Amino acid sequence: MFRQLQTRFGGPLAMAIVTLLGGWLIVMVALPQLQMIEYSLKPNLLPAQLGGPEDRLTLANYATLLANDIHRAIFFKTLWSSVLVTLLTLAVSYPLAWYLAKVATPRQAALCILLLIVPFWINEILRTYSWFIILAFRGPLNEVLMMLGLIERPIRFLNGNGGVMVGMVYAYILFMVFPVYNAIESLDDNQVRAARDLGAGTVRTHRRIVIPHAKPGIATGCIMTFMLAAGSYAVPALLGSPGSRWFTQIIYNWFFEGGNWNQGAAYAFLLLILCIGFMSLVMKIFKVGLGDIGK
Amino acid sequence: MDGSVRLDEVVMRFGDFTAIEKTSLAIGSGEFFSFLGPSGCGKTTLLNIVSGFLTPSEGQVVIGGEPMAGVPVNRRPTAMIFQNLALFPLMSVFENIEFGLEVRGVDKRRRREASERLLALVALEGSGPKRVTELSGGQKQRVAIARALAVEPRVLLLDEPLSALDLKLRQHMRAELKAIQRKTGITFIYITHDQGEALTMSDRVAVMSAGRIQQVADPMTLYREPATGFVAAFVGENNRIQGRVIDREGERVRLDGGALGELAGRASSETRLANGEAAVLFVRPEHLRPVAAGVAGPRFDTEIEAVHFEGAWIMLETRLVASGEKLRVQLGHEVSRNQADALAVGQRMAFAYDPIDAVVLPDDGSPVLDDDTGEVVESGRAKAGGAHV
Numbered sequence: 001m002f003r004q005l006q007t008r009f010g011g012p013l014a015m016a017i018v019t020l021l022g023g024w025l026i027v028m029v030a031l032p033q034l035q036m037i038e039y040s041l042k043p044n045l046l047p048a049q050l051g052g053p054e055d056r057l058t059l060a061n062y063a064t065l066l067a068n069d070i071h072r073a074i075f076f077k078t079l080w081s082s083v084l085v086t087l088l089t090l091a092v093s094y095p096l097a098w099y100l101a102k103v104a105t106p107r108q109a110a111l112c113i114l115l116l117i118v119p120f121w122i123n124e125i126l127r128t129y130s131w132f133i134i135l136a137f138r139g140p141l142n143e144v145l146m147m148l149g150l151i152e153r154p155i156r157f158l159n160g161n162g163g164v165m166v167g168m169v170y171a172y173i174l175f176m177v178f179p180v181y182n183a184i185e186s187l188d189d190n191q192v193r194a195a196r197d198l199g200a201g202t203v204r205t206h207r208r209i210v211i212p213h214a215k216p217g218i219a220t221g222c223i224m225t226f227m228l229a230a231g232s233y234a235v236p237a238l239l240g241s242p243g244s245r246w247f248t249q250i251i252y253n254w255f256f257e258g259g260n261w262n263q264g265a266a267y268a269f270l271l272l273i274l275c276i277g278f279m280s281l282v283m284k285i286f287k288v289g290l291g292d293i294g295k
Numbered sequence: 296m297d298g299s300v301r302l303d304e305v306v307m308r309f310g311d312f313t314a315i316e317k318t319s320l321a322i323g324s325g326e327f328f329s330f331l332g333p334s335g336c337g338k339t340t341l342l343n344i345v346s347g348f349l350t351p352s353e354g355q356v357v358i359g360g361e362p363m364a365g366v367p368v369n370r371r372p373t374a375m376i377f378q379n380l381a382l383f384p385l386m387s388v389f390e391n392i393e394f395g396l397e398v399r400g401v402d403k404r405r406r407r408e409a410s411e412r413l414l415a416l417v418a419l420e421g422s423g424p425k426r427v428t429e430l431s432g433g434q435k436q437r438v439a440i441a442r443a444l445a446v447e448p449r450v451l452l453l454d455e456p457l458s459a460l461d462l463k464l465r466q467h468m469r470a471e472l473k474a475i476q477r478k479t480g481i482t483f484i485y486i487t488h489d490q491g492e493a494l495t496m497s498d499r500v501a502v503m504s505a506g507r508i509q510q511v512a513d514p515m516t517l518y519r520e521p522a523t524g525f526v527a528a529f530v531g532e533n534n535r536i537q538g539r540v541i542d543r544e545g546e547r548v549r550l551d552g553g554a555l556g557e558l559a560g561r562a563s564s565e566t567r568l569a570n571g572e573a574a575v576l577f578v579r580p581e582h583l584r585p586v587a588a589g590v591a592g593p594r595f596d597t598e599i600e601a602v603h604f605e606g607a608w609i610m611l612e613t614r615l616v617a618s619g620e621k622l623r624v625q626l627g628h629e630v631s632r633n634q635a636d637a638l639a640v641g642q643r644m645a646f647a648y649d650p651i652d653a654v655v656l657p658d659d660g661s662p663v664l665d666d667d668t669g670e671v672v673e674s675g676r677a678k679a680g681g682a683h684v
Contacts, residue, residue, distance in 0.1 A: 190381035196368045197346060197375045198395035198446055208394070212385050 040265035061266030071250055071267075078247035079274065081161060082229040085168045089176045089225045090218065092169060097180035098210070102189070116174060124171060128238045131167045132158070135239070163239035164246070171235055172228050176221035183217025184210060219288040223279050230275050247271055297359035298324040298372075298449035298482035300345060305354035307340055307506075314340045316507045317354070322484065322499075324359075324449075327476050329485040331493040332503035333529070338486045339454060341503075345484060346452050347371045359449055369398075374448035376456045380439040382427045388414070388438050389423040395446035413441035416475065433464050440475065450482045457492060469495050490530050494518070502526045520563055524656050527577040534583075534622050536576040537658060540568050548655045550576055554617040558593050560653035573658040580610065580625035582652040585634075588645045595646045597622055602638050609635060613644065622646070 005014035041057045049055060065071055100109045119127060134141050135157035142154035157163050187210060195205040211218070236246035251271070254264030283289070300322040307315035315337045322328045330338040343349040345356055347368040356363040358372055374395070383391050392410040393401075401409070414420055417437035422430070427438060436456065443451055453472075457465045473496045476483045487493050493500045494514040501511045502525070510522040521527035528535065538550035538558055548568060552558040560576045562568055586594060597613035600621075611624040624646055626635070 188379065188381060190377045190379055191383065193348060193368075194375070194377060194381040194383075195394070197348075197373075198442070199369045199398040200394070201369060201398075204398060209383060 036265040036268065039262045040269055042262050044260045044262045061263050062270065064263060065267065065270055071247075074245050074250060075247050075270070075274075078230060078271075079278065081164070081244075081246075082226050085165060085172070085229040086222050086226045088165060089169045089172055090180075090222060093173055093176035093180055093221065094218075096173075097177050097184055097214075098206075100177070100181050101184040102187075102192070116177065120174060125234050125238070127171065128167050128235050131163070131170065132238055135163050135166065158239060159241050159243070161240075161244045163241075164236050164244050167235040167239040168229050168232060171232070172225045175224040175228060179217040179220040179224070180214055181217075183214035187213045215286065216288060219283065219286060222282070226279065227275055230271065298480075299357075299359060300328075300450055300482060300484065301357040302341075302345075303355050303357060305341075305344060305351045305356065307337070307344060307349065308352040314506050315344070315351075316505075318508055319354075320501065320508065320511065322482060324482055325480045327473065327483045327485065327496055327498045329487060329493040329497040329500045330503055331487055331490055331500050331530070333488055336503040337506040338488075338503050342375075342452050342454055342484065342486050345450070346373050346375050372449040373452055374443035374446050374450075375452040375454065376439050376443050378454045378456065378458060380435055380456065380459075382435055382438055382442070384426075384428055386427070387423065388419070388425050388427060388430070391427060391438055392423075392442045392445050394442065399446070409445060410441070413445055416444070416478070417441045417471075432460050433468065436460065436468060440472075444475075444479065444481070448481060450484060451476075453483060453485045455487050455489075457487075458489070465492075472496060494530070502529060504529070519654075521577070521654060521656070522565070524575060524577075524659055527575075527654060527656060532580050532623065532625075533577040534580065536578065536620070538574055538576060540570050540572050540574050540655075542570055543568055547650065548574070550574060550655065552576070555595070555615065556593075556617075558653075559650035560655040561651055562655045566656060568655065568657060574655050575658050577654045577656065578648050579652065580623040581608075581627070582648045583622075583624045583646040584629055584648070585626070586645050586647040588643070593647065593650065595622055597624075597644055597646065599638065599640055599642045599644060601640060609638065611638065611644075613646075616643070 002014060002018055005017055008014075009017070040061055041059070043054060043058060043060060045052075045055060065075060096112075100112055104112060133139055136142075137154050137156055137158070141157070142151070145151045146154065157166075191209050191213070192205055195209045200208065231248060232246065233248045233252060236244065236249060237252075240246065240249075247267070248271070251264050251267045254260050254267060258264070302318055302320045305315060305318050306313070318341070330341060332338050340349065344351050345358075347363065347366065350364075363371060383394065386394070389407070389410050392413055393406040396406045396409060410423060411420075414423055417440055419434060419437050419441070422434065422438075427435060430438065439456065457468050457472075460468060469492060472483070472485075476496075485493070485496065494517070497514060499511060499513050500517055502509045502517065504525045510517060510526045512520070512522075517526065517530050521530060524535075527533050536552060536555070536558065538552040538555075541549040541551050541557070543549070543562065546561045546563065548560050548562045550558040550560065558576055560578075568574060583595070588596065596616045598616060599611055599613050601612040603610040603612070607627070609626045609630070611626065613622045613624055614620065615622055626638075
């Protein structure tokens with residue numbers, strides 16, 4: 001890579017770029033992570049105890065999760081709910097991506113993409129608050145549904161996981177739509193026509209032709225959505241109820257309310273490890289390589 | 296199995312643009328029928344109407360006696376071979392061929408039997424487990440044919456399937472396609488802009504131009520008796536010489552060629568020609584033969600401008616001395632080695648033709664085609680006549 005940079009920019013500039021990039025990666029990414037690993041492996045001590053006999057490496061912080069039933073339940077619930085968010089986002093995004101890539105005229109597609117992107121010019125917290133308002137017990141959605149006579153009394157959307165799901169699907173839809181759209185767009189129209197011509201209906205055409213072709217894009221979208229969902233804090237904090245706590249909220253509490261950074265760091269790493277493990281598993285099952293995702 | 300196809304007053308419009316003018320046509324069961332025309336003439340649109348990818352603005356398609364209005368693509372008794380073949384790259388050869396049967400719920404064992412049989416038909420035994428990306432161009436072609444035949448269509452639609460192959464392979468595949476068509480007895484509807492393909496394989500050819508069928512005939516008739524100026528210019532090569540009708544006796548027509556003197560040609564009984572009317576004489580380069588200067592009868596005195604040695608023949612580009620128009624002449628075995636060696640630019644040469652080979656048509660202002668591309672370069676009245684190919 002250095003050689004490529006050198007031929008393009010000359011020696012000194014290439015050196016500067018590599019130094020800056022390397023410095024950034026080491027100082028801003030690697031060192032803080034190492035620091036957190038060290039934190040996670042040490043007990044939470046008073047300043048006076050630092051350097052004392054209790055200041056030694058231990059896995060106790062990691063073991064806390066095994067001992068705490070509630071945290072463990074939330075941990076797995078976060079995992080499961082993130083899977084659900086990913087699947088829901090895919091279910092919403094796939095038809096949209098198909099429409100954008102193969103059905104819409106260029107004008108319609110451009111308009112639709114603009115409409116998708118515009119809300120994302122607004123801060124995520126504000127967007128999430130707007131869902132909070134829409135879904136509120138005395139909010140506009142309930143009002144409309146009652147006016148239409150579809151329900152007799154308002155529904156508590158924000159009780160349980162419903163609100164969190166809606167908020168997350170909305171928050172991450174672009175991360176799913178665009179990779180899937182790109183993948184579908186590259187499919188030759190004649191492939192679809194050939195399948196139709198040979199007698200395949202809509203479902204089979206998608207199952208046998210479009211989805212296998214779009215698999216790398218779908219995998220990319222799913223991985224991004226899953227990672228973002230599992231690591232999301234704002235949406236569950238705003239739209240969740242006490243019964244739908246996310247693991248990120250527990251980590252937050254350790255850091256900023258419990259003041260126990262060591263415990264928080266351990267929990268954060270457990271979430272990271274689990275996410276990576278889960279993703280590798282999914283990639284293995286669907287036979288998607290890291291190289292496919294780059295496409 | 297009735298594989299007849301009928302178009303009843305089919306019209307296709309896209310917005311203000313009429314891609315297909317009102318067209319009626321009957322194609323017999325088991326016929327090898329071609330649509331021949333330059334790009335943009337509407338032939339692919341017509342194929343898409345038969346396959347069901349497009350719904351005609353007016354009129355209807357009838358296949359095997361059944362009207363196809365409202366019958367979607369996946370329920371029509373047709374199968375299509377796409378220009379780019381559109382094989383499924385993520386599937387093996389077997390899976391490609393069996394796709395249509397899988398859709399129809401045929402069980403695995405019978406699917407495999409069918410695909411083995413089809414692979415044998417297209418001479419690809421043993422290639423079933425391969426990925427289609429491992430195949431050569433010609434092999435992919437065969438897989439596409441097998442895949443289309445697997446669904447046992449009554450009509451096979453072919454959209455310029457040979458255009459991606461190199462010349463030798465293309466000629467080989469022509470013979471093979473024709474053989475498969477004979478063996479299976481399926482109606483083939485073949486779309487091409489390559490007259491060689493259309494003439495060698497087809498039972499009948501429809502020549503199309505600007506959304507209109509110009510002539511439907513067997514290849515020999517098309518070549519010998521073009522019905523319009525477009526067909527005369529598009530099928531084979533033709534020199535186009537303008538004149539005025541002097542008189543007509545049965546099929547024989549005498550023309551006043553202006554500076555070229557009196558010319559003669561033949562017009563079929565269907566061609567309406569009034570005395571004194573502007574007309575065009577079509578003389579093919581291969582029908583011109585060298586004659587000694589000063590011989591009586593219709594004759595073209597020319598000066599050679601270029602000599603192209605093509606192997607089996609020599610193509611001369613010449614200019615008529617009298618009118619300054621171009622005339623292309625194809626010399627075959629009638630010139631001796633010495634004569635051929637002596638051909639030189641600037642040399643004067645006289646050519647004659649048998650009037651029975653020269654077709655006279657009314658000057659209908661038929662479009663003039665570009666020498667190289669075959670595209671329409673000029674429509675309406677051609678300028679000052681002369682020879683165009």
